[in-house]
Amino acid sequence: MLFTLPQQSSDTGLRERFHRRSLEHQRPLSTVTMAFTVVAFLCVVAARGLADGPAAPLVYRLGCAFVLALLVLAIPHAKSTWTFGAIGVAFSLALLGGVALNVAGVQQPLLWTLPAMVVIPVCAAPLWLTPTHFFVGSALFYAAAIPMLLGAQRTADVDIVVWMWIAAVGMPTSVVFHFGFYSFRRNHYLLENQLAQLAATDPLTGLQNRRAFVAQAERRLADVAHGAPVSAIFVDIDNFKSLNDRFGHAVGDLALHQVAQVLMEGTGASESVSRIGGEEFAVLLCDGLAGALRLAERLRGAIAAIERPDGNLTASFGVAEHRSGESIMVLLDRADEALLRAKHSGRNRVCAERPLPDAPLQLLIEDACGVDGAASSRHRWEDYYLTSHFQPLFSLSHQKQVGFEALLRGELDDGTLLPPAVLFAPKPSGDEGVLDRASHAVHLANARRSLPAGDWLFLNILPATFVAEGYAGQLAAIVRRVGLAPEQVILEILESRGGSVDEMSRVATSYREHGFLIAVDDFGAGQSNLDRLLRIRPDIVKLDGELIRATGHGTGQPILPKLVSLLHQAGMLVVVEGVETTEELILAVESNVDFAQGYLLGRPAAEIAPPGSVHLRIDDAFDVIAQGRAHQHALFESEVEPYRSALREAADALRSGVDMDRAFALVATFERCISCFILDDAGRQVGHEVQGPAGLTEGASLHPVANPRDARWDHRPYYRNAVLLPGVAIASNPYLSLASGRPCIAVTLALQFADERWVIGVELDWSAHGLPWPAGE
Structure with a gap:
């Protein structure tokens, strides 16, 4: 709800909250101070034994110390400010009683009592939580202490000194101490409270920000009674970007503020309202789905009455009800999915994340997975049938078929296939997770009839379905019911909104315990990223088909080999999709x-067919690579050999004492030469660089790192390989030069002089298209 900063110090609610907060802060301080007082009292008891005069029984005085110690132990258990204050009053009176017992029988009691009358109220003053406690405690203390002072006969000047210390020093000092500390604590609390509210508030609308909303929602879900309804509403202003673009951000800010006012006025004190970010808002309420839908509809109508320069504002709403055991982020994800359906179905409407009745899904599962077996591969769903098409996957190393991806298809009564856009179109009142679960039953039932023994079945699964509570066990039961083993099934998590990465990472363990393998689909597209893979830790990664055609900037070389190597190092097997040409198969x-997987290896079909001659096509790809590797090596060597020869001549010249410029004169005239250099034992440059023609070409703007003399290069492969083979001219693999920002090759040679070793080299510009690269690069 809207946050307001406290304006009046007399606000009862604020004062109570401050006192409760002070209780938390004061409890440890009071415990330590009062415990020290008990020790001081015991010292007074010991000192009394050294004084003349009959003393009260020691057991009484020690009993008083025991009572004080019990009151100290009670402080950590004080749950209310009044209990805390009562303990303080009891402690001060018990302490006063102990003083009375100790001074009984001494010849000059005033020397014992007067310091206690002054010190005890002053030391206790900062510990009283409230002014009421202070006044009540101090009044009771003095009411019990003053009779002790009045009972003794004293001269007039002594009486003046006694009352001066009590009335002029003790009482005022305790008042100053108490109200000084009380004011300090209160100001600190107000500042702390203000900063906390500012940190939790969206400055434009005055609503909670996302962080505060999520934190409050988590506390509410933790405290809510089991089975009590809680729902979330996601709100998104329609066409808000056009409002900013056409009329300016001031108009957009005004619209956000007006929508926030509508949400605040349309909800009660028990609802949480937040601006999640941008033009998105969220509401959390303690009500079921039906009540949340009614509230969302009222809010939608109120927002539609807000004017904008070109008409009226509208907003789309997504509503979801909390399910037992799920986190606030999963609830918000489902509400967000419902909001997307509202957007896709025309905006300015309310959509519920409401699953279809269980009956159709249960009937389909019984039909597809019944013990008597399903004769048909088609299964009724709404006004069409669901069926499966299977596309094969091949192991390239084994050159054989190892599994099939099951793809859902919709068929009309006459066998006509529904377009995917119709089959998977968002339905305002539907739950795509139900269709997802239905597809698993259909695929498993259809696969059991013809899936080759030992082959894998890849099942697509939405993230929201994957993290659904208890689904791992339900799916395992269906798999076994159709006669397959979970170890044969690979769950392929689709690239889709819904389901947090944290939830998927946690739930993946339960699927693995049942025997399922986990795959992530379409890596390299949409929201897929390396962080998602490293947290879910799938067994298999399916690369988006576009990655097989992706090339490095400026080189034209494919990036697929490096990407596959990275995933292998992370412990994941790799599937490449979309293989449509022989060239793409060779690259894979x-x-x-x-x-x-791809059309070149097998198209999706309703029946699982034998692999045919695909293994020969893969074998041919291996032959092409084997033949091409030798040819590629020959081309590369022929291109690099002149530089090797010229570098060897430069080495001979350097050994004979020729200076760098003359030694490198020949190689520095070659077309691709960027520069010639000498590195010492530590990999640092010796002398200057001898520039070549390619070094004069303008490269990328890398001026801060363009000077190689500031760097150390002994970590580079071209340096290490030269040192391992002294006297041999070594050509490196292409690398991106830090100095020029271009793909380069280094030809290097290690020279051993009498007292030192040099690595001489020439860096070549390898950025031109058509240049041969080493085999395997």
Whole structure:
């Protein structure tokens, strides 16, 4: 709800909250101070034994110390300010009683009592939580202490000194101490409270920000009674970007503020309202789905009455009800999915994340997975049938078929296939998770009839379905019911909104315990990223088909080999999708891809067919690579050999004492030469660089790192390989030069002089298209 900063110090609610907060702060301080007082009292008891005169029984005085110690132990258990104050009053009176017992029988009691009358109220003053406690405690203390002072006969000047210390020093000092500390604590609390509210408030609308909303929602879900309804509403202003673009951000800010006012006025004190970010708002309320839908509809109508320069504002709403055991982020994800359906179905409407009745899904599962077996591969769903098409996957190294991806299809009564856009179109009142679960039953039932023994079945699964509570066990039961083993099934998590990465990472363990393998689909597209893979830790990664065609900037070389190597190092097998040409198959083989899928290897079909001659096509790709590797090596060597020869001549010249410029004169005239250099034992440059023609070409703007003399290069492969083979001219693999920002090759040679070793080299510009690269690069 809207936050307001406290304006009046007399606000009862604020004062109570401050006192409760002070209780938390004062409890440890009071415990330590009062415990020290008990020790001081015991010292007074010991000192009394050294004084003349009859003393009260020691057991009484020690009993008083015991009572004080019990009151100290009670402080950590004080749950209310009044209990805390009562303990303080009891402690001060018990302490006063102990003083009375100790001074009984001494010849000059005033020397014992007067310091206690002054020190005890002053030391206790900062510990009283409230002024009421202070006044009550102090009044009771003095009411019990003053009779002790009045009972003794004293001269007039002594009486003046006694009352001066009590009335002029003790009482005022305790008042100053108490109200000084009380004011300090209160100001600190107000500042702390103000900062906390500012940190939790969206400055434009005055609503909670996302962080505060999520924190409050988590506390509410933790405290809510089991089975009590809680719902979330996601709100998004329609066409808000056009409002900013056409009329300016001031108009957009005004619209956000007006929508926030509508949400605040349309909800009660028990609802939480937040601006999640941008033009998105969220409401959390303690009500079921039906009540949340009614509230959302009222809010939608109120927002539609807000004017904007070109008409009226509208907003789309998504509503979801909390399910037992799920986190606030999963609830918000489902509300967000419902909001997307509202957007897709025309905006300015309310959509519920409401699953279809269980009956159709249960009937389909019984039909598809019944013990008597389903004769038909089609299964009724709404006004059409669901069926399966299977596309094969091949192991490139084994050159054989190892599994099939099951793809859902919709068929009309006459066998006509529904377009995917119709089959998977968002439905305002539907739950795509139900269709997802239905597809699993259909695929498993259809696969059991013809899936080759030992082959994998890849099942697509939405993130929201994947994290649904208890689904791992339900799916395992269906798999076993149709006669398959979970170890044969690979769950392929689709690239889709819904389901947090944290939830998927946690739930993946339960699927693995049942025997399922986990795959992540379409890596390299949409929201897929490396962080998602490293947290879910799938067994298999399916690369988006576009990655097989992606090339490095400026080189034209494919990036697939490096990407596959990275995933292998992370412990994941790799499937490349979308293999449609022989060239793409050859690249997949050359890149060490584990499995391939695509139209070149097999199209989706209703029946699982034998692999035919696909293994020969893969074998041909291996032959092409083997033949091409030798040819590629020959081309590369022929291109690099002149530089090797010229570098060897430069080495001979340097040994004979020729200076750098003359030694490198020949190689520095070659077309691709960027520069010639000498490195010492530590990999640092010796002398200057001898520039070549390619070094004069303008490269990328890398001026802060363009000077190689500031760097150390002994970590580079071209340096290490030269040192391992002294006297041999070594050509490196292409690398991106830090100095020029271009793909380069270094030809290096290690020279051993009498007292030192040099590595001489020439850096070549390898950025031109058509240049041969080493085999395997």
